[in-house]
Amino acid sequence: MQDILSLAADNLLSPMILCFALGLFAALARSELTVPEAAAKALSIYLLFAIGFKGGVAVADHGVDGGLISALLAGVMLSFALPFVAFGLLRGLTGLSVTDAAAVAAHYGSISIVTFVTAASVLTSQGIASEGYMVAVAAAMEAPAIISALWLVSRAGSGAQRMDADLWREILLNGSIVLLVGSFVIGMVTGQDGMVRIESFIVSPFQGVLCLFLLDMGLVAGRGLRASRGVLTAGALVFGVVMPLVGALAGLAAGLLLGLSTGGVALMMVLAASASYIAVPAAMRVALPEANPSIYLTLSLGVTFPFNLTLGIPAYVAVAQAVTGG
Secondary structure, X not given: OHHHHHHHHHHHOOHHHHHHHHHHHHHHOOOOOOXXXXXXXXXXXXHHHHHHHXXXXXXXXXXXXXHHHHHHHHHHHHHHHHHHHHHHHHHXXXXXXXXXXXXXXXXXXXXXXXXXXXXXXXXXXXXXXXOOOHHHHHHHOOOHHHHHHHHHHHHOOOOOOOOOHHHHHHHHOOHHHHHHHXXXXXXXXXXXXXXXXXXHHHOOOHHHHHHHHHHHHHXXXXXXXXXXXXXXXXXXXXHHHHHHHHHHHHHHHHHHHHOOXXXXXXXXXXXXXXXXXXXXXXXXXXXXXOOOHHHHHHHHHHHHHHHHHHHHHHHHHXXXXXXXXX
C-alpha cells in the first residue's frame, strides 16, 4: 500500500498533472487565462502525430503477430461491450432519458487519446515498458461504442439516425482518427530510419507540449464544470467516477488474459477507463442530435477526464504493477 501511495503522490506532483490542475483552477476562479484556439489545435495535432508515429515504429520493430491481433480484437470487444454497462448504470443512477443515457454511454465505450498519451508518459517516466502496438488498440476502440449506443436507442424505439454514409464518414474520417491512424502507418512503414530522422522533433519536445495541452484541457474542463451547474445530478456525478473504475477492471481482466506486460496491462486499463470527448461528440451531433451535449461533454471532459488524470492513472499503474509483479 505504501508503494501505491508513493506512486500516486509522484504522479500527482508531475508537471503534466500540475499543469492540468493550474488550468482547472484558473477556469474555476474565472481567470482570464486562455490558450488560443489555433494554438490548442496545433498542440493536439502534434501529440496525435507523435504518439501515432512512435507506435507505428514500435510495431515495425515488433512485427505483426498474434499478440497484436489478439489485443486489437480485445479492444474492439471492450469498446462494443462497455456502453451496455454504462447504459445500465446510468438508467439506475440517474433519470436520464434513453437517448441521453445512450449518448453518454457511447463516450465511455470509446477512449480519450490524451488520457492514453498521459498514461504512456507516466509509464516512461517510471521506466515501465509497454507494447508499442497499444496505440493501434486505442485507434481501434474509437468507433465501435458508437454503434452500440445507436443500437440501444433503436431498441428502445427512439429516433436514432440510421447508419448511413454521412454517419460512417463522421465516425471513420474524424480528424483525430485519421491523424492517429495515418501517423501510425507512416511510422510502421518508415521504421527506425524514419524515427532517426525526426526523433528530435517528436521525442524531446513531447513532454513540454503535453504540459501546455493539459493546461488548456484544465481550462476547458473547468469552464464545463462551471456551466453545468443544475444540469448534472448527484447520480450522474457518481457515474462519472464509478464507470472509469468498472472499465479499468474490465481492461485489467483483458490485459491479464492477453498476457500483456505491466505497462500493457496499465494502458489497457486506461483505455477501458477513459471517455471520449473528441470523436464521439462529433458523431453524436450527427447520430443523436436530440441528446444534450452539456450532459455527455461535462461528464466525459469535466468529471471523468480530471478523475483519470489525477487519481485514476496512478491507481491503474499501481494495480498493474501489483497484479503482474512488475
